[in-house]
Amino acid sequence: MPRRYDPERRQRIIDAAIRVVGEKGIAGLSHRTVAAEAGVPLGSTTYHFATLDELMVAALRQANEGFAKAVAARAAFQDPTLDLADELAGLLGEWLGGGRGETGVPPAEGWGSVGAELEYELYLAALRRPALRPVAAEWCQDLAAALAERTDPVTARALVALMDGICLQALLTGGEYDAAYAREMLARLIP
Amino acid sequence: MPRRYDPERRQRIIDAAIRVVGEKGIAGLSHRTVAAEAGVPLGSTTYHFATLDELMVAALRQANEGFAKAVAARAAFQDPTLDLADELAGLLGEWLGGGRGETGVPPAEGWGSVGAELEYELYLAALRRPALRPVAAEWCQDLAAALAERTDPVTARALVALMDGICLQALLTGGEYDAAYAREMLARLIP
Amino acid sequence: MPRRYDPERRQRIIDAAIRVVGEKGIAGLSHRTVAAEAGVPLGSTTYHFATLDELMVAALRQANEGFAKAVAARAAFQDPTLDLADELAGLLGEWLGGGRGETGVPPAEGWGSVGAELEYELYLAALRRPALRPVAAEWCQDLAAALAERTDPVTARALVALMDGICLQALLTGGEYDAAYAREMLARLIP
Amino acid sequence: MPRRYDPERRQRIIDAAIRVVGEKGIAGLSHRTVAAEAGVPLGSTTYHFATLDELMVAALRQANEGFAKAVAARAAFQDPTLDLADELAGLLGEWLGGGRGETGVPPAEGWGSVGAELEYELYLAALRRPALRPVAAEWCQDLAAALAERTDPVTARALVALMDGICLQALLTGGEYDAAYAREMLARLIP
DNA sequence: AATGAATGAGCATTCATTCAT
DNA sequence: TATGAATGAATGCTCATTCAT
Known part of the structure; x- marks a missing residue:
């Protein structure tokens, strides 16, 4: 060869x-x-x-960047007239839609075929691999920073946490994502 | 022998x-x-x-039960005069305190030396291992059911989601757990 | 299969x-x-x-035992009328004869096709692998103990050292073993 | 760049x-x-x-030269009033002192931070690597030549052999180097 | 003259699982 | 009913060496 x-x-x-x-x-x-x-x-x-760690860090960081760009590009983060909770609930739906292959739904444009599951893979791996922790932290922070343009940083952090939790439960219980529920709860967090 | x-x-x-x-x-x-x-x-x-799956299910179900018992035993869920958000924030603190071990603080009594990390390993592993999904789902539901005694079921579900998200981020970013922040955000969710 | x-x-x-x-x-x-x-x-x-260490220890210890038996069986160690230096010089010759394959000489009976080289392999490996040190030490001690039946323990130790050194040089310089030289020098060590 | x-x-x-x-x-x-x-x-x-062999030969030849210089510089080899066995026993002590490192004693000046272990690696590796044999042989010969200035060549060769054997055993058994024992046995070899 | 990239072979080790006893 | 033995596949990783630039 x-x-x-x-x-x-x-x-x-x-x-x-x-x-x-x-x-x-x-x-x-x-x-x-x-x-x-x-x-x-x-x-x-x-x-x-x-080492595999090196490869994982490179791969996941690149996935992060693609994700961050896609999120930041959403109109909602520039347009204060849009309802933030509504937009975030929609984002979650898109995100989850790109997820588990068995839905038959093609991944949303712009995610680079990277859905919510990839994020949780990252979380899982970071739990035990210190090398991945910074990448996981970036993931959270990038999203929180984007949200902070529409609300205060502390609330932004909580919004990310709630989105994470909702996502996780949706993935674990089989994927019946309830957008109205998500919207309502996200709205409660916004002061 | x-x-x-x-x-x-x-x-x-x-x-x-x-x-x-x-x-x-x-x-x-x-x-x-x-x-x-x-x-x-x-x-x-x-x-x-x-198979290993069988063993994991058995092990993690047992961990769940220990946790559920400890949670249910907390006075807050029976005593309506206690502040729910406050109690939940305290619960998170205890849970995370039993965690990564480098704190030197011994795990709280009643957790069966099982900290938050173990539970998140379960949660996250369930993403890829169908056999674990029901166990992970039970986890959410048991906690939500306990919380539903103090609020409505939908809010209870969101509280669990937010607690999950806060926990996850605390574990992954290695940052300190901020009980006041948790308390404030949990309180916002309670109608 | x-x-x-x-x-x-x-x-x-x-x-x-x-x-x-x-x-x-x-x-x-x-x-x-x-x-x-x-x-x-x-x-x-x-x-x-x-682990490979385990295997090496087992293999080399077994080789040791075979060697020790063969040595102990030599008449010289029971018969005080035989000249010790002479016998040892002969032993070295046999030992080296079983050595490097390129001599065409078949290994002496009783060595189990284990010649001097194996011993030095052991020494080499023990230099960097602590797990092998005890085996290397046994090798020396077993031989010294056998020699101590014909002389004092300290002299026995020195005889082993000189034999080792002579062997090593013979192997390194291509194998021209000079039995008369060996006999003379071993004799000088015996008080 | x-x-x-x-x-x-x-x-x-x-x-x-x-x-x-x-x-x-x-x-x-x-x-x-x-x-x-x-x-x-x-x-x-x-x-x-x-090839690696080339590198090893170059490296180990250089180590040899440093050693040979240090040895030749010792006064004992020019000064016939000094006791040869005593000097050689001292030389061994110095050499071994620069060795395994766990002694905390810094290597003696002049060894180029090369202790006995390195040399024995060379010796022993030469058993299986023909490319190293000439270098190993030089080592013996150079030292024997230096000793021959104080005694006859045959005795010099035996002194080197005994020193080799004593060294090897000290390194392998982890035992302390006993200078008095070395001195006594070296003395016995000198006619 | 010098070097980053490339690659096939090899390494020790761990593993889930099967099966004879 | 238990379990020691067995095994093929896979893992992360290192390596000497070659070669295009």
């Missing part, structure tokens, strides 16, 4: 890692699965990312 | 599994680690729990 | 490990090479010896 | 290799570990030393 010069390879490995996490979860992420998904030799993944 | 009849063995295996998850996370749970922790032969763990 | 019940397997793995060390040195000892040599699956070697 | 002309680089790589062997043993010597220790790119090590 020819030794190809492939300057994009590092990026392709990251992209493959994101797809693998999306499909099989972080538990399914291994040098081998990523190499197969990216179509590169095994050694290539360990060359570019000496 | 005599093969003793050991009716406690099944229980000892479950207890060992809880300790293992608490110390090393779900990723560290294997027939081998549990057998070593319980001091029983490897074959014994596969005999009593044919 | 049928799962055979093979109660001798552990021993066969040890024997294979000794052959591997003899042929390729300790650097060539791996779970894989041993499994191939023993004709057992890879997993079998790790089942019986969880 | 500018590609500086760096005439010292080859030397820096050799120095790094010596440090690596000293710290992790020959088994820990790889192009990668050396590159990291020397602070040079991986490709640089393979450029200057096409």
Whole structure:
């Protein structure tokens, strides 16, 4: 096999890692699965990312950035005439819609096929892997910072927490997301 | 070596599994680690729990029960003169205090040395392991049911969601738990 | 492939490990090479010896025992009329004769195809692997104890040291062992 | 990054290799570990030393030279009024003192921070690596030549052998170095 | 002259699970 | 009923070496 010069390879490995996490979860992420998904030799993944932690951080940080951009681009965060709770409830719906593959619903545009599950994979992994904690923290903070443009920072933090909790329960109980309920409770938090 | 009849063995295996998850996370749970922790032969763990999923469900259901009992026993849920938000914020503090261990503070009595991290491992692992979903769902429902004695069921559900979100963020960002903030936001949810 | 019940397997793995060390040195000892040599699956070697250190200790200790028996059986150690230095010089010759394969000389009877090189492999490995130190120490002590039946313990120790040094130099400089030189120098040590 | 002309680089790589062997043993010597220790790119090590054997030979020959110089500089080898056995026993003590490191005693001046362990790694590795044999042989011969200035060549060779054996046993058994014992036995060898 | 990238082979180890006893 | 033995697959990771630039 020819030794190809492939300057994009590092990026392709990251992209493959994101797809693998999306499909099989972080538990399914291994040098081998990523190499197969990216179509590169095994050694290539360990060359570019000496440890799995490194690869996970790179992949999840990139996913974070895509997510943050998509969120920030939503009109609601610029337009004060829109109802914030309403917008957030809608955001959650979109987010959850992009989630578990078995819904048959294609992921919403702009999420880069990254739904709510990826976030929770990140949370789960960060619980035991200190290397991922900063990435998890960024995830929260980026979203809170975006929300803080429409409310105070402390409330923004709580909104993120409630959104997290609602999401988690929706994912765990099978996905029946109740937008009206979410809207109502988010609204209560906003002073 | 005599093969003793050991009716406690099944229980000892479950207890060992809880300790293992608490110390090393779900990723560290294997027939081998549990057998070593319980001091029983490897074959014994596969005999009593044919698959790891079975063992995880048993272990985590038991952890749930211990938690539920401890929660239900709190006076606040029977005594309407106590401030609910205050009590819940206190509950979170206790729970998180039993957590990551580096605080040096021994876990609160009654948690069965099971802290918040263990429960979130459960929650989050359930995302990818259907076998755990019902156990995770029970967790939410039991707590919500307890809270519903002091408020309406829908609010109770949201309180659980917010508590989940606050907990998760505290665990992941390594930040201090801010009881006053939790109290304030929980109070906003209560109509 | 049928799962055979093979109660001798552990021993066969040890024997294979000794052959591997003899042929390729300790650097060539791996779970894989041993499994191939023993004709057992890879997993079998790790089942019986969880770590390579364990396997190395078992293999080298067994080699030690074979060596010690062979040495102790030599008449010289019981018969005070024989010249000790002479006997030891002869022992070294035999020992070195069993050594490096390229001599074409078949290993002396009784060494179990274990020559001087194996001893030095052991020394080399023990230098960096604490787990092997006790085995290396036993090697020295067993020989010294045998010699101590014909002289005092301190002299015995020095005889072993000189034998070691002579051996080492013979192996390193290509094997021209000079028995007369060895005899003379060993004799000088005996008071 | 500018590609500086760096005439010292080859030397820096050799120095790094010596440090690596000293710290992790020959088994820990790889192009990668050396590159990291020397602070040079991986490709640089393979450029200057096409194979690991080349690097090992260069590194260990340099270690030899440092040792030989230090030994030759000792007064004892020129001053016939000093007791040779006594001096050699002292030399061994110094050498071993620079060794395993857990003594807390800093290596004696003049050894180039190369202790006895490094040299024995060389000796013993040469058993299986023909490329190292000449270097190991030089070691013996240089020391024997220095000793031959105070005694006959054959005795000198035996003194080196005994010193080797004593050293080896001290390193392997972890026992204390007994200078009086060494002195006595070395003295017995001197006619 | 110098080096970052690449890669296939190999490593020790862990594992869930099966099965003979 | 229990369990020690067995095993194939997989894991993260290191490596010497080659090669295009």
